[in-house]
Amino acid sequence: MRAFVTAVFAFLYLPIALVVLFSFNAGRHASEFTGFSVQWYGTALSNPFLVEALKNSLFIATTSALLAAVCGTAAALGLARVGLRTRAVFDALMGAAIVVPGVVIGISTLVALVQLFGVLNPFLASVWPDGQPPRLSLGYGSIIAAHGLFSMALVTMIVGTRLASLDRNLVEASSDLYATPLTTFRSIVLPQIMPAVVAGFLLAFTFSFDDFIVAFFVAGAQTTLPIYVFASIRRGVTPEINAIATIVLVASVLLVVLAQWQLRQRKPAN
Amino acid sequence: MTAVPDIEFRGVTKRYGAVTAVTAIDLAIPPSAFVALLGPSGCGKTTCLRMIGGFEQSSEGQVFIRGQDMAGTPPYRRPVNMVFQQYALFPHLDVEANVSYGLRQARPRLSSQEIGRRAGEALEMVRLAGYGGRKIHELSGGQQQRVALARALVNKPAVLLLDEPLAALDKKLRTDMQIELQNLQREIGITFVLVTHDQEEALSMSDLVCVMNGGRIVQLGQPSEIYDEPADLFVADFVGKTNLLSGKVAGHTGDLVNVALADGTVIAARKRIALQQGEAVSVSLRPESLSLGATEGSPFKGIVRNRIFLGSTAEYAIEIQGIGTLLAKADHVIGHGNLFKPGEPVAIGFASGTPLAFPEIKNNGTNQRVAKNVEIIS
Numbered sequence: 001m002r003a004f005v006t007a008v009f010a011f012l013y014l015p016i017a018l019v020v021l022f023s024f025n026a027g028r029h030a031s032e033f034t035g036f037s038v039q040w041y042g043t044a045l046s047n048p049f050l051v052e053a054l055k056n057s058l059f060i061a062t063t064s065a066l067l068a069a070v071c072g073t074a075a076a077l078g079l080a081r082v083g084l085r086t087r088a089v090f091d092a093l094m095g096a097a098i099v100v101p102g103v104v105i106g107i108s109t110l111v112a113l114v115q116l117f118g119v120l121n122p123f124l125a126s127v128w129p130d131g132q133p134p135r136l137s138l139g140y141g142s143i144i145a146a147h148g149l150f151s152m153a154l155v156t157m158i159v160g161t162r163l164a165s166l167d168r169n170l171v172e173a174s175s176d177l178y179a180t181p182l183t184t185f186r187s188i189v190l191p192q193i194m195p196a197v198v199a200g201f202l203l204a205f206t207f208s209f210d211d212f213i214v215a216f217f218v219a220g221a222q223t224t225l226p227i228y229v230f231a232s233i234r235r236g237v238t239p240e241i242n243a244i245a246t247i248v249l250v251a252s253v254l255l256v257v258l259a260q261w262q263l264r265q266r267k268p269a270n
Numbered sequence: 271m272t273a274v275p276d277i278e279f280r281g282v283t284k285r286y287g288a289v290t291a292v293t294a295i296d297l298a299i300p301p302s303a304f305v306a307l308l309g310p311s312g313c314g315k316t317t318c319l320r321m322i323g324g325f326e327q328s329s330e331g332q333v334f335i336r337g338q339d340m341a342g343t344p345p346y347r348r349p350v351n352m353v354f355q356q357y358a359l360f361p362h363l364d365v366e367a368n369v370s371y372g373l374r375q376a377r378p379r380l381s382s383q384e385i386g387r388r389a390g391e392a393l394e395m396v397r398l399a400g401y402g403g404r405k406i407h408e409l410s411g412g413q414q415q416r417v418a419l420a421r422a423l424v425n426k427p428a429v430l431l432l433d434e435p436l437a438a439l440d441k442k443l444r445t446d447m448q449i450e451l452q453n454l455q456r457e458i459g460i461t462f463v464l465v466t467h468d469q470e471e472a473l474s475m476s477d478l479v480c481v482m483n484g485g486r487i488v489q490l491g492q493p494s495e496i497y498d499e500p501a502d503l504f505v506a507d508f509v510g511k512t513n514l515l516s517g518k519v520a521g522h523t524g525d526l527v528n529v530a531l532a533d534g535t536v537i538a539a540r541k542r543i544a545l546q547q548g549e550a551v552s553v554s555l556r557p558e559s560l561s562l563g564a565t566e567g568s569p570f571k572g573i574v575r576n577r578i579f580l581g582s583t584a585e586y587a588i589e590i591q592g593i594g595t596l597l598a599k600a601d602h603v604i605g606h607g608n609l610f611k612p613g614e615p616v617a618i619g620f621a622s623g624t625p626l627a628f629p630e631i632k633n634n635g636t637n638q639r640v641a642k643n644v645e646i647i648s
Contacts, residue, residue: 169358172325175345176352177372177425187371191362 016249023242040239041247050244053228057209060140060224064147065204071148072155072204073197077189079156080163091160097153106217109146113138113218138220146218147211151204158203158263162196195262202259206252274337276301276429276461277322282331284317291317293485294331299429299463299478304455306464306472309482310508318482319431319465324348336428346375351422352431356438357414359406365417366402369393372425392424393417395454412443419451423458430455432464436471448475469509473497481505501542503628506554513555513596516630519545527627529553533592535569539627550630557585557599561621562610568617572596574610584609588616 023041027034044050079090097105117136125133166189174184212226219227225248232241275298284292292314299305307315320326321333324345333340335349351372359368370389373380380388393399396416406414415435422430435451436444452475455462466472472479473493481489481496481504489501500506507514517529517537526538527545531553539553572590579602586598598618602609610616 167356167358169354169356170360172323172345173352173354173358173360174371175325176323176350177421178346178375179371180346180375183375188360 019242020246020249022239023246025239025242028239040243044240044243044247047240049223050225050228050240053223053225056140056222057225060143060147060215061205061208064144064151064208065201067144067148068151068155068204069197069201072152072200073159073193075152075156076159076163076193079160091157094153094156097150098157102211102213105146105150106214109142109149109214110138110217113142113145138218139222142218142220143215143222143224146214147204147208150214151200151207154203154207155197155200158200159193159196162193166192199259199262202255202262206255206259210248210252273301275299275334276303276336277463278334278337279318279321280332280334282318282321282328282333284314284321284326285329291485292321292328295487297480297487297490299461302459302461303478304452304462304464304476305478305480306466306476307480307482308466308469308472308509309488311467313482314485315465315467315482316433319352319433319463322348322350322429322463323352323431324350349428350431351425351427352433353415353418353422353435355434357418359414359417359421361406363406364402365393365398365404365406365409368406368417369402369421369424371421388424389420392420395423395457396420396450411439412447415439415447419454423454427460429461429463432462434466435464436466437468444471451475473509479509481509483508498623499542500554500626503552503554503631506626506628511557511597513557513560514552515555515593515596516550516552517627519547519549519551519627521547526624527551529627531593533590535593537569537625539625541627543629545627545629551627552630554626554628555596555620556623557597558583559621559623559625560596560598561619562586562588562598562600562616568619570596570618572616572618574612574614574616577610577612579609586610586616588618590618 022033024036024038025033026037026039079087082090120136121133124136128134170188170192171184174188175181179187210226211224212230215224216227216230223231225244229241229244232238277297277299279295279297282292282295283290295314295318297318307318309315317326321328322335322340324340324343324347327341340348360371363371366386366389369392370385373385373388389402390399393402396419398413398416398420401409401413401417406417409417415438418435432451436447439447448471451462451464462476464472464476473496476493479489479491479493479496480487481501483504489496489505491499496505497510500509503514506512515531517531520528520530520536522528523538525540527541528536529539529551530536537553539551545551570590570593572588574586575589575595576587578585578587582602583599584602586600588596588598590596596618
């Protein structure tokens with residue numbers, strides 16, 4: 001049993017460890033370790049295509065995570081007030097959004113967007129007063145929308161859990177002390193759920209930053225970091241790829257740990 | 271009463287779906303009173319309090335605060351403040367910020383000096399001066415309780431609402447807080463409305479007790495009235511300890527009714543409502559109204575089964591053939607050695623007051639509730 005568990009973990013983590021190890025390889029082949037060096041990090045960061053992809057990824061991840069944090073929190077607040085039955089339906093739908101494979105989300109989002117653009121673009125062209133009407137197409141917007149939608153379910157669940165453990169008496173006490181509903185939200189509810197909102201944002205960011213599958217379907221002409229890595233691998237795995245992978249790995253782990261830490265912070269009283 | 275009542279309920283009914291929590295309540299609370307809403311859990315007392323606070327709206331009838339109909343007025347526009355059962359202090363704010371929370375909502379805004387001064391005064395009033403910078407979780411239960419009080423009173427409300435405020439405290443602290451609350455109420459002179467299921471708490475603190483059961487007010491009166499002259503069997507049993515003996519009406523002598531008990535003994539009792547010949551009744555005998563060891567005219571003879579020595583008094587469980595076990599209470603005189611021992615035969619008479627006879631609880635809707643509650647309490 002112990003050997004089995006060891007084997008499973010070795011199978012999981014050894015490749016990752018190798019990637020990290022070979023990112024510090026002095027030689028240019030991924031198969032033999034010829035000495036320690038950080039040169040490939042330099043190479044990677046001086047590659048203009050790669051830096052462009054990294055910038056894209058950071059922009060998309062930040063925007064979609066912000067979108068998800070705001071909309072997801074709003075959704076969680078709304079869901080806290082609906083009836084049990086409606087609540088169960090929405091919980092199931094959100095759970096489904098999280099377990100549906102990326103391929104399905106990617107392809108269905110692509111089909112939906114293309115159909116939508118097919119209707120919207122002629123419509124825009126017909127109602128546009130003069131000059132060139134804007135043409136909606138795949139790109140930043142579609143990746144942000146797809147990632148934001150998925151992450152929103154994530155944030156809604158995390159914030160919803162926190163809201164459920166929020167003492168309803170606090171809201172009533174605030175209301176009893178002459179605070180309008182808006183003030184109560186600002187000074188009591190928001191500070192109490194803030195750790196969950198931040199954690200949700202961080203997880204949404206990580207998801208978007210790491211995502212290849214969904215982005216690959218809806219990216220259009222844009223390149224995100226995972227798409228760039230995938231494209232480069234066709235030309236062989238170089239230590240440069242390993243260096244990028246290591247950067248992404250460290251950043252992701254840091255963010256997830258930060259999110260967990262946020263969730264543990266300031267648990268509501270009782 | 272000519273003064274406008276601080277709180278008035280007019281025909282207030284509250285339904286939750288098919289469940290009626292409160293039925294046709296009429297109640298006027300005079301200014302500067304300390305009123306206790308007393309009853310078993312589920313009797314509607316908390317619902318009444320929450321309707322004053324504005325957290326629930328009545329399904330029928332009106333709630334007035336100082337003569338103003340409160341229909342549609344949200345909690346944040348009502349001149350009342352509440353001390354919540356679990357205090358509901360804001361855990362992310364310190365003591366000072368908790369206490370000044372209500373003052374900060376005032377429009378036009380109060381100056382920060384004014385807010386600081388009044389919060390300081392409120393903390394001083396509850397003997398927590400200098401605790402302003404503390405975190406809530408650093409305080410003991412009793413201190414949190416006092417912060418909750420200061421947070422409510424700092425706003426100078428027309429009425430202070432207290433929802434089982436002492437339930438979370440231990441016995442010693444509870445007694446201290448009872449006295450403190452009484453003093454505070456007298457000092458500030460505003461109306462306190464206290465919800466409690468603890469009859470001792472209600473009797474000891476308030477000027478006026480409103481006993482509720484099954485969503486209705488059963489009796490409203492001063493604590494001594496409630497204890498001495500309970501309106502019905504439920505109140506007699508719920509408030510204070512009592513012995514309930516079943517019997518049948520055997521006849522009337524003047525205002526008194528003669529009740530034949532199970533063993534044939536006939537005792538004279540007062541009554542609250544007219545009783546028919548042969549009607550099944552329960553007779554309430556307070557433990558302290560019984561005298562032990564009397565030889566002349568003692569209706570009962572029994573055997574002491576248990577003795578509970580309480581210092582100033584002693585309680586006895588006395589078994590009487592054909593009737594059951596009676597609880598009797600006798601004063602203890604220091605050094606007198608007048609204690610009965612378990613197993614000792616004893617004669618029981620009436621020391622003071624006349625027993626009260628009530629119609630036996632019938633088996634219909636509301637009264638079934640009464641019967642159930644009586645079981646829970648006993």
